[in-house]
Amino acid sequence: MDVNLIQVQQHIERLYSTRDPGEIQSLQSVLLNLQRQDDGHLAKSLLGTNSKNCQYFGALTYTVVINNIREFDESHLQSLKNDLISSIGNNTYNWLVIKKLISNYCLLFIFNYKQFQADPINSLLVQLTVEELIKKEQINELHEIMFSQLFPYVYSTYEHLNSCLISSIPYSVHILGLDCLNSWIGYISMSETQSKIRYTDTPELTRYVFSFLEGLQFDSSESLELINKSVSAITEILEVNPNMLDFNKKLYLKSLLFEETKFGGRFINEIVLNVNVNEEFTDEISNFVNLCIIFLQNGLLNMAKHLTEPTNRFILNLLLKLTNYPGIPKVEENVSDQFLSFWEEFFNVFIDDEEAFDSLYKDENTKLEFYSTRNAICNEVCKIYWEKIKLPAPEQLQLNRSDFFYFKSTVGDFFSIVYSLLKLSFYKDLVELAGSKFSSSELDLNGLESALFILHKVNDDSTFYESQSNLLINPINSLMEAGLLKILPSLTPAIPNYFNFVSTFINFISSIQFYLKTDHGPKYLGDILEFLFSIIINSKDPKLSLTSSKTILNICQECGPHLVVFLPTLKNLLNEMIQNDQIDNLIRARMANSYISISHSANLKSPREFSSVLIELLSVIETRAGNLMANVSILEEHAEDYLISLLSCVTEIGKSSVLPGEVEDLYTQEEANAVSDFWKNDTTVKPLILSIIRKYSIDFQPFSNKSTITEICCQIFKTGLNEPIHNPFKFDLPVIFEYLALKIRHCDANSLYHIFKLIETITLTNYKLLDELTVNDLLTNVFIPHFKDHDSNSDPDMLSSSTDVFTSMLDKKPSLLLYSNVNLFVEVLHYSVNLFKSNEVSIIKSLSKFWTAVILLKRGSQQDQELVQNIFQQSLGRLLLQELLSSFLNNSRSSLECYYLVFRSLISKYQLFVKNWLMEILPNMNWKHVNDHDKKLFIDKLLLTRGQRSANEVLKKFWLQVNGLVEFNSKNY
Amino acid sequence: MSLTKIRLQEERKLWRKDHPFGFFAKPVKTADGSLDLTTWKAGIPGRDNTLWAEGTYPVTITFPDEYPSKPPKVKFPAGFYHPNVYPSGTICLSILNEEQDWRPAITLKQIVLGIQELLGNPNPDSPAQEPAWRAFAKDKVTYEKKIKEQAKRYVNYSFN
Numbered sequence A: 001m002d003v004n005l006i007q008v009q010q011h012i013e014r015l016y017s018t019r020d021p022g023e024i025q026s027l028q029s030v031l032l033n034l035q036r037q038d039d040g041h042l043a044k045s046l047l048g049t050n051s052k053n054c055q056y057f058g059a060l061t062y063t064v065v066i067n068n069i070r071e072f073d074e075s076h077l078q079s080l081k082n083d084l085i086s087s088i089g090n091n092t093y094n095w096l097v098i099k100k101l102i103s104n105y106c107l108l109f110i111f112n113y114k115q116f117q118a119d120p121i122n123s124l125l126v127q128l129t130v131e132e133l134i135k136k137e138q139i140n141e142l143h144e145i146m147f148s149q150l151f152p153y154v155y156s157t158y159e160h161l162n163s164c165l166i167s168s169i170p171y172s173v174h175i176l177g178l179d180c181l182n183s184w185i186g187y188i189s190m191s192e193t194q195s196k197i198r199y200t201d202t203p204e205l206t207r208y209v210f211s212f213l214e215g216l217q218f219d220s221s222e223s224l225e226l227i228n229k230s231v232s233a234i235t236e237i238l239e240v241n242p243n244m245l246d247f248n249k250k251l252y253l254k255s256l257l258f259e260e261t262k263f264g265g266r267f268i269n270e271i272v273l274n275v276n277v278n279e280e281f282t283d284e285i286s287n288f289v290n291l292c293i294i295f296l297q298n299g300l301l302n303m304a305k306h307l308t309e310p311t312n313r314f315i316l317n318l319l320l321k322l323t324n325y326p327g328i329p330k331v332e333e334n335v336s337d338q339f340l341s342f343w344e345e346f347f348n349v350f351i352d353d354e355e356a357f358d359s360l361y362k363d364e365n366t367k368l369e370f371y372s373t374r375n376a377i378c379n380e381v382c383k384i385y386w387e388k389i390k391l392p393a394p395e396q397l398q399l400n401r402s403d404f405f406y407f408k409s410t411v412g413d414f415f416s417i418v419y420s421l422l423k424l425s426f427y428k429d430l431v432e433l434a435g436s437k438f439s440s441s442e443l444d445l446n447g448l449e450s451a452l453f454i455l456h457k458v459n460d461d462s463t464f465y466e467s468q469s470n471l472l473i474n475p476i477n478s479l480m481e482a483g484l485l486k487i488l489p490s491l492t493p494a495i496p497n498y499f500n501f502v503s504t505f506i507n508f509i510s511s512i513q514f515y516l517k518t519d520h521g522p523k524y525l526g527d528i529l530e531f532l533f534s535i536i537i538n539s540k541d542p543k544l545s546l547t548s549s550k551t552i553l554n555i556c557q558e559c560g561p562h563l564v565v566f567l568p569t570l571k572n573l574l575n576e577m578i579q580n581d582q583i584d585n586l587i588r589a590r591m592a593n594s595y596i597s598i599s600h601s602a603n604l605k606s607p608r609e610f611s612s613v614l615i616e617l618l619s620v621i622e623t624r625a626g627n628l629m630a631n632v633s634i635l636e637e638h639a640e641d642y643l644i645s646l647l648s649c650v651t652e653i654g655k656s657s658v659l660p661g662e663v664e665d666l667y668t669q670e671e672a673n674a675v676s677d678f679w680k681n682d683t684t685v686k687p688l689i690l691s692i693i694r695k696y697s698i699d700f701q702p703f704s705n706k707s708t709i710t711e712i713c714c715q716i717f718k719t720g721l722n723e724p725i726h727n728p729f730k731f732d733l734p735v736i737f738e739y740l741a742l743k744i745r746h747c748d749a750n751s752l753y754h755i756f757k758l759i760e761t762i763t764l765t766n767y768k769l770l771d772e773l774t775v776n777d778l779l780t781n782v783f784i785p786h787f788k789d790h791d792s793n794s795d796p797d798m799l800s801s802s803t804d805v806f807t808s809m810l811d812k813k814p815s816l817l818l819y820s821n822v823n824l825f826v827e828v829l830h831y832s833v834n835l836f837k838s839n840e841v842s843i844i845k846s847l848s849k850f851w852t853a854v855i856l857l858k859r860g861s862q863q864d865q866e867l868v869q870n871i872f873q874q875s876l877g878r879l880l881l882q883e884l885l886s887s888f889l890n891n892s893r894s895s896l897e898c899y900y901l902v903f904r905s906l907i908s909k910y911q912l913f914v915k916n917w918l919m920e921i922l923p924n925m926n927w928k929h930v931n932d933h934d935k936k937l938f939i940d941k942l943l944l945t946r947g948q949r950s951a952n953e954v955l956k957k958f959w960l961q962v963n964g965l966v967e968f969n970s971k972n973y
Numbered sequence B: 001m002s003l004t005k006i007r008l009q010e011e012r013k014l015w016r017k018d019h020p021f022g023f024f025a026k027p028v029k030t031a032d033g034s035l036d037l038t039t040w041k042a043g044i045p046g047r048d049n050t051l052w053a054e055g056t057y058p059v060t061i062t063f064p065d066e067y068p069s070k071p072p073k074v075k076f077p078a079g080f081y082h083p084n085v086y087p088s089g090t091i092c093l094s095i096l097n098e099e100q101d102w103r104p105a106i107t108l109k110q111i112v113l114g115i116q117e118l119l120g121n122p123n124p125d126s127p128a129q130e131p132a133w134r135a136f137a138k139d140k141v142t143y144e145k146k147i148k149e150q151a152k153r154y155v156n157y158s159f160n
Helices: A005-017 A021-037 A041-047 A052-069 A074-088 A095-115 A123-135 A140-163 A171-194 A203-215 A221-240 A247-258 A263-272 A278-297 A300-305 A310-323 A335-352 A354-360 A364-388 A394-439 A445-462 A466-481 A484-490 A498-511 A522-538 A542-579 A585-602 A607-631 A637-656 A669-680 A685-699 A707-721 A733-743 A749-769 A772-789 A796-812 A822-837 A841-856 A862-890 A897-909 A911-924 A932-944 A950-962 B003-017 B108-120 B130-138 B140-153
Strands: B024-029 B035-045 B056-062 B073-075
Touching (some): A005 A021, A021 A052, A052 A095, A140 A171, A247 A263, A247 A278, A247 A310, A278 A300, A278 A310, A300 A335, A364 A445, A394 A445, A394 A484, A394 B024, A445 A466, A445 B024, A522 A542, A542 A585, A585 A607, A607 A685, A637 A707, A707 A749, A749 A772, A796 A822, A841 A897, A862 A950, B035 B108
8 A cells, every 4th residue: 555654644643633623533534544445554654653643543553454354364464463463562662552452463363263373372462352352242163262272371370370379479460360350250251141161160260359358458559459359350240140159159258248357347347437548448338339239139038038047137237337328328428329229129029029928937926026127127227218318408419419319219219118018107107207307396307308208209109099098197197286387487498408398398298188188188278378379479499389389289179178268368369370470371370270179169069159250260361361462562472471371271260160070979960950050051151251262362463363372262162061061161062163163264274273173072072962054064164165275285284183073073973974965075075085195194194084984984874874885986986096095105104004994994895896996097007016917916915805904914015016115024133 | 920020020120220310110009009010100301401301201101911022001191292192192102112113122211211312302204193293393483382381390399
């Protein structure tokens, strides 16, 4: 290769000095190109220069050359080997260059091992070879060579090392020895997975690694470094290759780790718990803890079974000591976090094998001792973690805030596991603990916060079913009776971590809804609501206000009847929120829902009173919105959002006006009739709602063409549609249709989607109240004008949503569409055939449902069936099949699923016709890869399926053939 | 014990050992207080510096009897606003589809991370609901506004 070495050198120097990313990229590209073309000459030349950068780049170039060519011919290999060995022996290179050159030599060996003779490879080379090997997928033969040729050499090296005193060999050699061993542990595991090779006899390796734990004192950084590397190596063995340790070795390791006078005991006392040094050795401590955990995790069941044995008791006490490592978790220490997963797993053993443990002990006393030991350990661990999650001082918390809270959340989950194990007695202890933090003379806010946090986590996890939540009512009651809420005045922004404390308190309140709705709850609701309202009004943290508003909403929905006395307060607050445009829109809407939820539950049987409440609130909204609309010339975003939020409040009022349960559970028949009649004849609330809707969506010009407004108005109508008896939001259908007919003349294309969706909902929920005349009016006034304006290239959402309306009619009551006006029906059909020209997935999906409904007419009478059959047999069937087939064959592979059902419905219903239609259609369709014979074969195969699922496959194959593609099987992996 | 149960216990262990920051997932408890391994409640935090960041979005994960041969069904609350979430809340994601990219080796961690990715990067080719899909494709301002509004509903204070 002819390259200008000086120029290359200049490029390399520039590459290592410039900071311009563009220049770096361009230089890299040029140099990489040169490296790829090289056969070793450029690499050698660069190594011969005086520049360190160029020398290193030369070594890198060898890597590219070897990776590129991989298998070399004999002479080329020999020359490369010689060059590399002589370069490795060059003492002017720095360590990085030498290491890279040795790696290259290993790489050369890996790719060309068949041509290598036994080489005098030193131990470092062996290590690098296995490291390179691990990165690559290897063949069995190479693993065999590694085992038969290299491993004996390695093994004898460790034999030799073991025969000497640790101190007689230089520290650097031990470091290399341990690093090399670590690499081998990984490699052995990989090799045993990929080949039949088994490294069954490796005592010298484990002897070597254990020797550092046996023989070294913790008196120098070098000793600790060696111990640390040994600990890592043993951890690696346990994790990836535990078979390297037989039973006796494991027993020995256990004694090394957990006996007081041996390595572990000394390490814990002299390093881990020694406050004078432990800050210096966080990595070593973490590694040691990790080893202890991994060792014990391999025998958890056994340890759990023999919990009461002195050795295990000793070990568990040691672990408790370690778990209680001093410092703030995640800020000052990680040990407690490391142990959290261990304890979780340990206690889960008792949960997973609960029955087995119960039958394990025949003798009652032994059983009692076992359970009492288990419970004592559980409680001890919980006590440690309860202390650990106490909020530290804000400035300390700031150091690693998110990790601390993540830890805290995980601890919460851990307590839920313990609750599953110890059940009610544990919960009572927790409640007692929480109580003790405020009932004594001095209030311990931090301790209380931790306890409430845990209770909230346990509650959230355990109160879905009434049978479970009922168990917790009494303990919570005792906490409330002890005066928990008396601490509320102490919660002022002046206290440290105020936001966190308030957040925990709100979450706790939110988690005891099951209690608040009982007869015990009402006497506390006042203080709770007052507190929550104050947070909404005063909090400087928007998240806290949102959480508070959500809790208020939940309380009001769950405990409505108990909250009547707070209606005046809530009313004032809501009125203020309606007037104040600075309040968060979601909070305003939630408060409207909360207020009406209480009013409604209080006046379930007094619709007149409820009506007064609604009129008052809706009037406030209407007046406020009207004033704003009248005074706004240009609508800014904030004002627009505020106005929209007022309309959303009406939706929330509608949602909270629906019955909170089944009619028969809430009313006698007479009461239900009375309430229904009242709302049926209502002449005040409904007109007010309609007036607001009209004002927003038709009269107010800036909004009349805004689809968001149409969407909310349609939602308001939807809120009452499903109600079993009349209510303030259940409008007569003609009223809604009248509005829609008007709205359709004042709206943008995006609004049509919401209008059609409302009609679809009406059809699905109230089809029995619809008649052909109404549908005829709808078709004439709403749909047909738009069909004429839109073709298949128009807004796909509008088209698909209008098709969905027809489908809902055909699914629920086909006669609505079939007999409203036959001509209109035929027009709809022809229009829908043309829509197949669209390639939009949403339209095709809607069309598929529509045409399947038309063809099958599942709820159609004999007469309905005959009518559709006539239309199909005249001309529509052939037209449909032609458009369907053309659309199917032209669409993408991912859309094919959408078509199958229509094809299959057509074949099963009109089998003979389909054959004839296909014989007419296909000859006129030409494709490069399909001849007449293929077409005939396709028709035969398709009809043979009789519309069964196998038709999908026939259709797919034809699609592949037409498009000149081959099938790939996604399951072939 | 059935293969499904064994695998689910394994998933529970794996999750406890290693799960991504800010996520939670646990089997629900039954009426008698025991664990129902086939139904999990999980929370997916929105990625930092995205419109979804403020919230932790709840999902229910239901594992069929044929799991892991068949994928679990993952649902947000009904009406969840996202182009690839059906009105019922069911998530349309290729790794959750038996006919597409589901593999028995896919773990719970991969599933929830996949869903988190989907939140910020909807797949326009797989519309599951029209409002969000339409807004995502044609009206980014409205789309972003709605996502922000939704995030407020699922504000999470736990990790602050």
